[in-house]
Structures are given as structure tokens and as C-alpha cells.
Amino acid sequence: MAELNSQATLDDIVFANRNQAYGAYDLRKSYPKTVTRALIIGGVLFTLGVLTPTIITALTPEAKEVSMTEVDLMKLPPPPIDPNEPPPPPPPPVELPKVNTVKFLPPEVKPDEEVPEETPPPAVEELKEAVAAEKTQEGDPNAEEVIAAPEASAAPTKVEVAVEAAPKEEEIFTVVEQQPEFSGGMAALGQYLSKNLRYPAAAQRANVSGRVFVSFVVNTDGSIQDVQVLKGLGFGTDEEAQRVVKGMPKWRPGKQSGRPVRVKYNLPINFTLE
Incomplete structure (x- = not known):
């Protein structure tokens, strides 16, 4: 009995007094073999999956690289001249009408004895x-009279034509000694904005308020150019801010070293619901 117990497995002990013909006993007895077989098959498949690209690369012949050389047709040498080939015939002369x-004939001064008989002019x-x-x-x-050109003439003189250079665009400054200013100062600028700024209906319905930052260039004559929205609110406020800035009267231009220059100016415009 002790020898049987020493050779008995856990499955034999569990199913000692039970019906071993039940499927659970066969499943527990065959489980180690099934797990081992599954591990072996899984390992083989995994190894094949890892080595497949290497095998395909080793079996596939390497494609030959085709090198392309860029050829400049203007730098190609002329074709060789065959010394045995006769030169081409010259072109036929052009017969003028x-x-x-x-x-x-124009008059010519000669001694009396050499003067021929007088020929009356035409x-x-x-x-x-x-x-x-x-x-x-x-x-x-x-036919019209044709003046034939001389056979050997001097090379034509190269005529130099003066080309007017395009005017250089003036530099745009961001910081200058004297900044541009709205006519009347900041107070007049605030009055202009409050009088001309219209609150968009879409912004009112959406209850949108805040600041729209607009950038523009003040030219040397005080005119406004290149109006752009740096940071907007949407709902029509950006377009309204651009419209008001474009309609501004001329500013006092900025100055650098005592002369007017083009200056880039940033202006915040408030949209506040009352």
C-alpha cells in the first residue's frame, strides 16, 4: 500500500474513490502533454515568424542599382569631323533684282585735253x-533699290541700354525715436473708435466681449497700410476692427533721426457689452 501511494500521482489520489471514467480524470491526465505540445508548436511558429523576413531577404536576389547621370546637352563636344568627307558646298549667291x-557720274576736275565729250545730265x-x-x-x-552690305564688316557695336533700377522699398521700423500718433492724441483716438465702432450682431447674440489686437503700418505720409488682426474674437469683431482701422484719418508719421519713416503699430480695440 505504501509503494502504491509513493507511485500514485495527485490525480490518482484525487480520483481514488471516484469514477475515473468521467471526463475530468482524462483531461487532468492528458493536460501536461497538451501544454508541452502547445508550447513546442507555439515556439516553432514564433521562431518562423521572427526568421521569415531574414529568410525572404536571403532567398530574394539583390536588385542591381541603376545609376543615372545628368548630361548637359549644351556642354557636349561637337561630333568628330571626318577628314575624308568633302566640305558642304557654299550656298548659292542671292541674285538681287x-x-x-x-x-x-559726279563732276571731276581734269585738264582740258583729257576732258571727254560732254554728256548731258539725265x-x-x-x-x-x-x-x-x-x-x-x-x-x-x-524692283526697289537694294543696298548690299559689304562682305567684310566690323562687328556690331554693343549698345548699352540703361536699365532703371526698381525703387527700394523703405524699411519698416518697430521701434523709433518718435512713435506715430493719431491726430489729437490717444484721447482723440478713443473718441474716434467709440464713435465709429459698431458691435456686430453675431457677437451680441453670442455675448462675446474682449479685445481685438490689430497691427498696421503707418507710412511716411501718415496713411494706414497692411492692416492685419493679430488676435481676434470672431463673430464679426475681427472684420469690424479692420474696417474701423482702415477708415482712420492720416496719423502723424513716426520719425527716426529727424526724418519720417514707416512704422509698424499694434492697437488693441475693446468690444464691451453694456
Whole structure:
């Protein structure tokens, strides 16, 4: 009995006086083998999953890298000249149309014995339909006189054209010795805003109040430019603030070293519900 007890397992002890043909006993007896088999299969699958990319990389042939070289067509050398190939024939001469001419030479001073017989000058009627030249010839009456250019002429002189440079935009300052000022000072600016500022209906319905920070540039003549909203409230307040600032009269421009300069100015505008 002691030997049986020493060789008995926990399952035998638990099911000693019970029906061992019940399924629970078989499940407990086969559980260690099932767990071992599951661990082995899981380990094999995990190892295959980890090594699959390495195996695919090892079996896949490496693709050859195709190198592309950028070629500048303007820098390509000219094609080689074959010494055995005859040169191309010259272009045919351009035949200029002939015009009617009348012989009329300029006067030339000569001794009396060398003076030829006097040739009367051409009549005015002849010069209407012909051109004065060294000899008389018949040509196309519809052709116009063409002045042929000399074969060898000097290189054309390069004409330099003066190009007017674009005016340089004046620098925009943020801090200057004398800041720009609304005409009449800050009190007049407050009166202008309270008189011209309209509370948007959408902001009233949404009960929106606060400050809209507007940035703009005061030019050297005091005009307002580049109106932008730095921080807004929405509901139409941003657009209303821009409208009021754009409609401002001219300011006193800011000055740097005694001369007017362009200055960027930031202005908070209050929207308060009464």
C-alpha cells in the first residue's frame, strides 16, 4: 500500500474513490502533454515568424542599382569631323533684282585735253523711273533699290541700354525715436473708435466681449497700410476692427533721426457689452 501511494500521482489520489471514467480524470491526465505540445508548436511558429523576413531577404536576389547621370546637352563636344568627307558646298549667291539706272557720274576736275565729250545730265522725267548710277541699264520697273552690305564688316557695336533700377522699398521700423500718433492724441483716438465702432450682431447674440489686437503700418505720409488682426474674437469683431482701422484719418508719421519713416503699430480695440 505504501509503494502504491509513493507511485500514485495527485490525480490518482484525487480520483481514488471516484469514477475515473468521467471526463475530468482524462483531461487532468492528458493536460501536461497538451501544454508541452502547445508550447513546442507555439515556439516553432514564433521562431518562423521572427526568421521569415531574414529568410525572404536571403532567398530574394539583390536588385542591381541603376545609376543615372545628368548630361548637359549644351556642354557636349561637337561630333568628330571626318577628314575624308568633302566640305558642304557654299550656298548659292542671292541674285538681287535689277532696277532701271541712268548713267550720271559726279563732276571731276581734269585738264582740258583729257576732258571727254560732254554728256548731258539725265532729265528729271528719266530720274522718276530710274536711279542715278555709273552706267545705264534696263531692269525690273517694280524692283526697289537694294543696298548690299559689304562682305567684310566690323562687328556690331554693343549698345548699352540703361536699365532703371526698381525703387527700394523703405524699411519698416518697430521701434523709433518718435512713435506715430493719431491726430489729437490717444484721447482723440478713443473718441474716434467709440464713435465709429459698431458691435456686430453675431457677437451680441453670442455675448462675446474682449479685445481685438490689430497691427498696421503707418507710412511716411501718415496713411494706414497692411492692416492685419493679430488676435481676434470672431463673430464679426475681427472684420469690424479692420474696417474701423482702415477708415482712420492720416496719423502723424513716426520719425527716426529727424526724418519720417514707416512704422509698424499694434492697437488693441475693446468690444464691451453694456
